[in-house]
Amino acid sequence: MRYPHLKKSLLAFFLMGLSLTALSREKIRHALVIHGGAGVMSETTMTPDMRNEYKRVLRIALHTGDSVLASGGTCLDAVEKTIMVLEDSPLFNAGKGAVFNHDGICELDASLMYGKDRSAGAVAGIKDIKNPISLARTVMEKSEHVLLTGAGASAFAVEHGFKKVPNSYFQTENRYKQLQELQNKEREAGINDKHGTVGCVALDQYGNLAAGTSTGGMTNKKYGRIGDSPIIGAGTWADNQTCGISCTGHGEYYIRLGFARDIAAMMEYRGWNLETACDEEIGKLTKMGGTGGVIALDKEGNISMKFNTSGMFRGYIRSDGTQYVGIFSGE
Ligand code: ASP
Numbered sequence: 001m002r003y004p005h006l007k008k009s010l011l012a013f014f015l016m017g018l019s020l021t022a023l024s025r026e027k028i029r030h031a032l033v034i035h036g037g038a039g040v041m042s043e044t045t046m047t048p049d050m051r052n053e054y055k056r057v058l059r060i061a062l063h064t065g066d067s068v069l070a071s072g073g074t075c076l077d078a079v080e081k082t083i084m085v086l087e088d089s090p091l092f093n094a095g096k097g098a099v100f101n102h103d104g105i106c107e108l109d110a111s112l113m114y115g116k117d118r119s120a121g122a123v124a125g126i127k128d129i130k131n132p133i134s135l136a137r138t139v140m141e142k143s144e145h146v147l148l149t150g151a152g153a154s155a156f157a158v159e160h161g162f163k164k165v166p167n168s169y170f171q172t173e174n175r176y177k178q179l180q181e182l183q184n185k186e187r188e189a190g191i192n193d194k195h196g197t198v199g200c201v202a203l204d205q206y207g208n209l210a211a212g213t214s215t216g217g218m219t220n221k222k223y224g225r226i227g228d229s230p231i232i233g234a235g236t237w238a239d240n241q242t243c244g245i246s247c248t249g250h251g252e253y254y255i256r257l258g259f260a261r262d263i264a265a266m267m268e269y270r271g272w273n274l275e276t277a278c279d280e281e282i283g284k285l286t287k288m289g290g291t292g293g294v295i296a297l298d299k300e301g302n303i304s305m306k307f308n309t310s311g312m313f314r315g316y317i318r319s320d321g322t323q324y325v326g327i328f329s330g331e
Helices: 004-024 048-070 075-088 132-142 150-159 173-183 251-257 259-270 274-288
Strands: 031-039 108-114 119-126 147-149 198-203 209-215 236-238 243-249 292-298 303-307 311-318 323-328
Touching: 031 048, 031 075, 031 243, 031 292, 031 303, 048 075, 048 198, 048 311, 048 323, 075 108, 075 132, 075 198, 075 209, 108 132, 108 236, 119 132, 119 150, 132 150, 132 209, 147 150, 198 243, 198 292, 209 236, 209 243, 236 259, 243 251, 243 259, 243 274, 251 259, 251 274, 259 274, 259 292, 274 292, 274 303, 292 311, 303 311
Parallel strands: 119 147
Antiparallel strands: 031 198, 031 311, 108 119, 108 209, 198 209, 236 243, 243 292, 292 303, 311 323
């Protein structure tokens, strides 16, 4: 050998490369990603106190789901418990703090899907059940149906031990003001006030994915309007082969695009990765004139959080210790 030291350093370089690859490929055992709605959010109008409060609750939600996953719980438990934290917070447009419809009451939609066998449950137009995400799970596990609405969904809830709450439980002063403002057309766009759904996607240590979404819909909605959030394939999707998805934004566009399923289809049929598929779908949304965002997670623990608005409440946490919480774009 004419250059023995060269051979040695090449070998060392090769081994170093191997270990770096191994490190960067450290298997993600479990992961969880959330959103709390996308919309027009201004860094100048949202005070530091408000930002901190939103981030504080997002972190509580993330840690709630993470502790379920870290202690061996399933992705379904993690998604349900995480979304319940966001539903119980008046800050987000889901459960308590949901937006008002045209008639001045709250009507809630939610859905949940399990990636292992594509089982799914959803509810729409709920007026009296505290945590719609739990009801969606019960529809999935205890009924032969996928989507229940209104009075029928409430009757099913009572049969399965849910306690009713008065509609006033969901109503907050702040959301009422938003309705009045919108109805008086004092605010032209009002997008920030109309959006604000919550969602969660989780990967558990058994390799299963689940996704859930919960919302009050859009302020001033009329005629029993139902958005994308309880529509499997539009606002929510999960299958272990591709990914889990939860959406937020102007629901009519998401339904027309078959948004969530379309991302999974691009991965399944074109072999695209999560990031590319989410980018493509947000591009389609923008082209169509819709606004909103999406969170997505695949079985390797890759995460994508995309939106075409000025902000989206969002965050993730993974078993390798990586975590993040953000509000505005570029943050
Ligand atoms: N997508 C929800 C709906 O259209 C609203 C939102 O995400 O803000 O009902």
